[in-house]
Amino acid sequence: MEYIFSDRVSNLKPSAIREIFKYAADPEVISLSAGNPSPDAFPAKEIAEISADILKKNPIAALQYSVTEGYTPLRNRLKTYLKSKYNIGSENDSILITSGAQQIMDLASKSLINEHDVVICEAPSFIGSLNTFRSYNCRLRGVPVESDGMNMDELENALKTEENVKLIYTIPNFQNPSGVTMSFEKRKKLYELAKKYGVLIIEDNPYGDLRYTGEDIPAIKSLDTDNIVIYAGSFSKTIAPGLRVAFAVAPNPVFQKMVVCKQGQDVHTNIWSQIVVDEFMARYDYEEHLERLRRIYSKKADYMSYLLDAHLPPQMSYNKIEGGLFTVCTLPDGIDMQEFCRELVKRKVCVVPGNTFLTDENEPCNNFRINFSTPTDEQLKKGIKVIGELAKEMIK
Amino acid sequence: MEYIFSDRVSNLKPSAIREIFKYAADPEVISLSAGNPSPDAFPAKEIAEISADILKKNPIAALQYSVTEGYTPLRNRLKTYLKSKYNIGSENDSILITSGAQQIMDLASKSLINEHDVVICEAPSFIGSLNTFRSYNCRLRGVPVESDGMNMDELENALKTEENVKLIYTIPNFQNPSGVTMSFEKRKKLYELAKKYGVLIIEDNPYGDLRYTGEDIPAIKSLDTDNIVIYAGSFSKTIAPGLRVAFAVAPNPVFQKMVVCKQGQDVHTNIWSQIVVDEFMARYDYEEHLERLRRIYSKKADYMSYLLDAHLPPQMSYNKIEGGLFTVCTLPDGIDMQEFCRELVKRKVCVVPGNTFLTDENEPCNNFRINFSTPTDEQLKKGIKVIGELAKEMIK
Numbered sequence: 127m128e129y130i131f132s133d134r135v136s137n138l139k140p141s142a143i144r145e146i147f148k149y150a151a152d153p154e155v156i157s158l159s160a161g162n163p164s165p166d167a168f169p170a171k172e173i174a175e176i177s178a179d180i181l182k183k184n185p186i187a188a189l190q191y192s193v194t195e196g197y198t199p200l201r202n203r204l205k206t207y208l209k210s211k212y213n214i215g216s217e218n219d220s221i222l223i224t225s226g227a228q229q230i231m232d233l234a235s236k237s238l239i240n241e242h243d244v245v246i247c248e249a250p251s252f253i254g255s256l257n258t259f260r261s262y263n264c265r266l267r268g269v270p271v272e273s274d275g276m277n278m279d280e281l282e283n284a285l286k287t288e289e290n291v292k293l294i295y296t297i298p299n300f301q302n303p304s305g306v307t308m309s310f311e312k313r314k315k316l317y318e319l320a321k322k323y324g325v326l327i328i329e330d331n332p333y334g335d336l337r338y339t340g341e342d343i344p345a346i347k348s349l350d351t352d353n354i355v356i357y358a359g360s361f362s363k364t365i366a367p368g369l370r371v372a373f374a375v376a377p378n379p380v381f382q383k384m385v386v387c388k389q390g391q392d393v394h395t396n397i398w399s400q401i402v403v404d405e406f407m408a409r410y411d412y413e414e415h416l417e418r419l420r421r422i423y424s425k426k427a428d429y430m431s432y433l434l435d436a437h438l439p440p441q442m443s444y445n446k447i448e449g450g451l452f453t454v455c456t457l458p459d460g461i462d463m464q465e466f467c468r469e470l471v472k473r474k475v476c477v478v479p480g481n482t483f484l485t486d487e488n489e490p491c492n493n494f495r496i497n498f499s500t501p502t503d504e505q506l507k508k509g510i511k512v513i514g515e516l517a518k519e520m521i522k
Numbered sequence: 523m524e525y526i527f528s529d530r531v532s533n534l535k536p537s538a539i540r541e542i543f544k545y546a547a548d549p550e551v552i553s554l555s556a557g558n559p560s561p562d563a564f565p566a567k568e569i570a571e572i573s574a575d576i577l578k579k580n581p582i583a584a585l586q587y588s589v590t591e592g593y594t595p596l597r598n599r600l601k602t603y604l605k606s607k608y609n610i611g612s613e614n615d616s617i618l619i620t621s622g623a624q625q626i627m628d629l630a631s632k633s634l635i636n637e638h639d640v641v642i643c644e645a646p647s648f649i650g651s652l653n654t655f656r657s658y659n660c661r662l663r664g665v666p667v668e669s670d671g672m673n674m675d676e677l678e679n680a681l682k683t684e685e686n687v688k689l690i691y692t693i694p695n696f697q698n699p700s701g702v703t704m705s706f707e708k709r710k711k712l713y714e715l716a717k718k719y720g721v722l723i724i725e726d727n728p729y730g731d732l733r734y735t736g737e738d739i740p741a742i743k744s745l746d747t748d749n750i751v752i753y754a755g756s757f758s759k760t761i762a763p764g765l766r767v768a769f770a771v772a773p774n775p776v777f778q779k780m781v782v783c784k785q786g787q788d789v790h791t792n793i794w795s796q797i798v799v800d801e802f803m804a805r806y807d808y809e810e811h812l813e814r815l816r817r818i819y820s821k822k823a824d825y826m827s828y829l830l831d832a833h834l835p836p837q838m839s840y841n842k843i844e845g846g847l848f849t850v851c852t853l854p855d856g857i858d859m860q861e862f863c864r865e866l867v868k869r870k871v872c873v874v875p876g877n878t879f880l881t882d883e884n885e886p887c888n889n890f891r892i893n894f895s896t897p898t899d900e901q902l903k904k905g906i907k908v909i910g911e912l913a914k915e916m917i918k
Binding site for chain 2: 163368
């Protein structure tokens with residue numbers, strides 16, 4: 127049998143990061159390539175407690191089919207929570223519970239993108255989302271990320287020159303991979319540009335609650351008087367990714383199409399885990415829980431910064447860590463980044479080459495992403511030391 | 523903002539069944555419209571026990587990110603189980619764990635169907651799958667279902683005359699909605715035709731373990747020496763649908779594309795529930811569990827048949843129930859089925875109009891689907907009585 131695949135997937139490749147994970151699975155390898163939350167961060171005891179209660183008191187609710195939109199008490203809770211804490215959501219929005227935030231990218235793409243349409247994204251950006259957009263056979267147009275977010279002139283230029291732009295995709299807080307946060311000025315500008323050119327925004331915010339220093343910046347969605355922003359939130363970094371529970375706050379007409387697409391995709395998200403998340407927010411002090419996560423991660427972030435300062439040669443730089451799980455290290459010109467990363471693997475340290483996150487991975491790129499949430503302190507110490515040593519050797 | 527949706531979803535409607543559920547939610551209404559497993563059938567105590575153990579012994583495995591392909595022990599267990607019990611799977615296949623079998627339809631469609639391609643399906647067929655195919659903007663071609671499955675002449679005719687047929691979709695056991703089972707002769711014929719015309723088959727088998735009478739018939743996948751069958755199995759009817767755990771057995775190249783699509787859709791299926799399913803099969807006698815389910819449902823099926831025999835007027839017929847969760851009742855010519863169903867709702871009984879399951883729901887149709895797994899015996903008794911009374915009134 128000769129299999130003929132659809133046009134949209136025939137050039138689609140597995141996520142390069144997931145390929146790197148194959149090296150990282152070697153127990154001798156120190157992986158700074160993951161994006162996993164720290165195992166310390168999971169409220170495992172609380173989840174066990176809640177789950178036992180649910181299965182005792184009302185097992186049928188947790189085990190039977192449920193509605194596509196999501197568990198109603200959780201949707202109502204999020205509505206109040208997001209409005210009061212972040213001024214997110216209005217009468218013109220609805221909340222959809224999804225199977226991870228990845229599904230929000232898929233449902234929004236499926237609802238909105240025709241083949242050969244254009245999606246504008248940050249360059250670099252999260253490869254998982256880029257691959258989802260690609261899987262609908264659209265074209266990606268990258269806009270360079272600066273230390274305060276997307277270059278706005280380049281964004282306007284893209285909106286002016288590209289035809290059939292359907293979406294602008296942004297991760298405004300502690301962006302993956304760069305760690306960069308978009309300034310409030312730029313958020314307002316991005317919103318105005320999207321409005322002017324009649325393009326929807328996807329605001330992907332998995333890391334927003336993980337700020338370790340500085341002040342929170344209002345979400346783009348909080349500016350959304352024109353109903354042009356699809357906001358993506360997730361419990362993967364704040365409760366547990368294995369549960370696959372996330373949520374979209376989307377303008378009602380977009381929400382309705384996403385619901386129809388979700389019906390055809392997985393009918394509804396695992397209802398047991400939805401109830402667990404709802405009960406977790408109800409029974410425990412969620413703000414104190416987030417504070418605990420920030421304590422765990424800011425300690426790790428500080429240690430990572432300390433190690434980078436101690437070991438990197440002066441010709442290298444890295445993005446200051448204000449929150450999230452990642453930063454990016456930049457090599458000096460003249461050092462081949464791909465070769466650097468390959469050599470690191472030989473020395474049993476795994477990072478993610480920066481070109482992985484570009485819309486065209488053949489573009490020149492001299493940086494790589496490192497994660498500090500998953501490795502132990504010991505692993506961080508060894509890993510960064512090896513990176514520093516190799517850099518010094520190669521720079522000479 | 524004027525929202526412009528993609529071509530593929532602009533004509534997509536929410537599942538008509540899910541719309542009917544709105545009436546069915548009225549506690550005074552007797553719903554024979556659902557497809558839910560009986561609450562008695564859930565092994566809630568066992569799930570609670572297993573879940574408590576997992577979260578105690580190895581919570582991180584259940585809460586952390588996992589691999590897209592699915593939980594390795596469950597994939598290995600299914601490989602052995604399916605091979606030994608049903609002769610399903612070979613070296614040329616791989617098993618993918620999915621978030622419900624609905625996701626198998628989505629991933630297969632996404633991987634294989636270009637816009638305007640043709641999917642051949644049974645007429646009638648499961649609306650959830652039909653809507654998923656529609657969501658990739660393909661055209662559906664229905665082949666009439668007879669008492670022993672698809673009409674094979676019509677199938678060959680469709681394969682001969684349609685261009686760009688990519689898939690044949692069939693539910694060979696206790697088909698939804700008709701309850702019909704495809705004979706072994708027809709399974710072999712369908713396989714030969716698919717092979718001859720170079721078309722892949724999706725064999726959707728959510729009800730295969732729920733046979734109450736007669737002998738099991740080998741799966742089409744068990745004939746698959748040419749690697750042309752994507753087999754879809756599910757734990758929704760045999761353990762619990764709320765967990766959203768199902769599995770595809772697909773030819774390796776198709777499996778690989780489906781994995782890439784799943785990465786972009788939900789990264790992986792809720793891992794906690796995957797471990798629960800694996801442990802359930804490991805710790806308990808799964809065959810005895812299935813036997814228990816068959817005892818529960820065959821009692822309900824017998825009662826339903828008894829009630830239909832007692833209450834339906836002689837001008838009406840229904841498909842004999844051999845397994846699964848549904849049957850279809852046919853009204854005599856001259857009775858408007860839509861009017862019949864609307865009048866039933868006024869009398870607080872909900873069924874699903876048969877045209878819902880057709881590729882073109884405007885085609886003439888004089889039957890409706892009824893379910894016996896969800897309602898209580900009391901509800902079944904009342905509901906079928908009302909159906910009989912109304913039919914007698916309308917036939918006069």
